[in-house]
Amino acid sequence: MNKTGYLHDERYQQHETGNYHPEVPTRLVRIYQGIEAAGLLPKLIPLSASPADLKWIELVHDRPYIERFEKACQAGENRFDSPDNQMCSRTYEIALLAVGGILDAADRVMDGTLDNAFCAVRPPGHHAETNKAMGFCYFNNVAVAARYLQKQYRISRVGIIDFDVHHGNGTQHIFEGDSTVYYYSIHEHPSFAYPGTGREFENGKDFGFGFTKNSPVLPGQGDKEYMDLVQKDLVPAFREFNPEVILVSAGFDAHKDDEMSDINLSTDGFSWIMKTIMEMARHSAKGRIISVLEGGYCLRRLPELAASHVEILLNG
Ligand SMILES: [Zn+2]
Numbered sequence: 001m002n003k004t005g006y007l008h009d010e011r012y013q014q015h016e017t018g019n020y021h022p023e024v025p026t027r028l029v030r031i032y033q034g035i036e037a038a039g040l041l042p043k044l045i046p047l048s049a050s051p052a053d054l055k056w057i058e059l060v061h062d063r064p065y066i067e068r069f070e071k072a073c074q075a076g077e078n079r080f081d082s083p084d085n086q087m088c089s090r091t092y093e094i095a096l097l098a099v100g101g102i103l104d105a106a107d108r109v110m111d112g113t114l115d116n117a118f119c120a121v122r123p124p125g126h127h128a129e130t131n132k133a134m135g136f137c138y139f140n141n142v143a144v145a146a147r148y149l150q151k152q153y154r155i156s157r158v159g160i161i162d163f164d165v166h167h168g169n170g171t172q173h174i175f176e177g178d179s180t181v182y183y184y185s186i187h188e189h190p191s192f193a194y195p196g197t198g199r200e201f202e203n204g205k206d207f208g209f210g211f212t213k214n215s216p217v218l219p220g221q222g223d224k225e226y227m228d229l230v231q232k233d234l235v236p237a238f239r240e241f242n243p244e245v246i247l248v249s250a251g252f253d254a255h256k257d258d259e260m261s262d263i264n265l266s267t268d269g270f271s272w273i274m275k276t277i278m279e280m281a282r283h284s285a286k287g288r289i290i291s292v293l294e295g296g297y298c299l300r301r302l303p304e305l306a307a308s309h310v311e312i313l314l315n316g
Pocket of ligand 1: 164165166251253294295296
């Protein structure tokens with residue numbers, strides 16, 4: 001069995017998004033309940049969070065953006081930059097805790113006290129741009145973690161796999177000119193799906209050309225198409241890139257019962273993807289995976305999805 005960390009900190013529930021918002025604190029409660037009910041809690045190493053130092057956030061986000069976000073929270077504003085970025089006066093502080101918890105998990109994976117980790121954080125991160133909050137995201141958690149691994153541990157090749165049903169526009173833009181971070185995303189993509197980026201021909205720019213790959217999936221598609229695309233696009237690309245650590249943007253909103261998308265992935269489909277990622281990590285990254293929660297809004301399905309995700313991190 002692997003040494004798997006589980007970042008669960010109740011303060012992540014203090015980021016409030018108001019009524020009628022799908023990104024609710026209860027998501028984390030449901031995830032915890034699912035992991036507990038599956039009998040997995042005693043097998044996991046509990047992780048809690050401390051706020052990230054701003055110097056790490058600044059590896060990705062502009063200083064003026066960070067200050068603007070902090071001031072908006074202090075001023076009691078209830079939305080920031082985008083209409084769907086609803087927040088409360090504590091959101092800035094909680095967003096720092098999300099990054100801090102992930103960086104701590106990264107430390108433990110790098111020093112070998114953990115083989116891998118699942119970080120159940122809020123707010124999510126992959127839509128956040130260097131200077132703009134978008135799509136429920138404020139700080140790009142996974143992007144900061146990638147830069148942190150490079151700075152702190154001299155990792156020269158970080159692989160990011162994003163299976164949230166939405167394209168991680170922020171993560172792609174942050175690394176598209178960079179050959180040291182490979183960004184792979186599989187997501188729903190007709191032209192009207194949020195955020196609209198992530199087309200097949202977006203392959204990176206300049207020095208980063210060839211280090212971004214997108215697998216768009218049409219509405220109505222599911223397990224079979226995901227399996228085909230992961231085998232065709234992701235597996236060979238990562239075999240060649242040979243990442244030293246794999247970060248996962250783990251969004252569960254491609255599930256067929258999740259109302260945020262028209263993709264019909266089953267719980268078994270998610271398990272297949274995660275097992276494939278585990279195999280890739282064993283092959284090139286000494287098994288090192290830091291999985292970070294992004295979306296996933298079906299409160300009825302989140303418990304089983306999280307339990308299966310964590311069970312695979314534990315047992316492969
Ligand atoms: Zn999503």
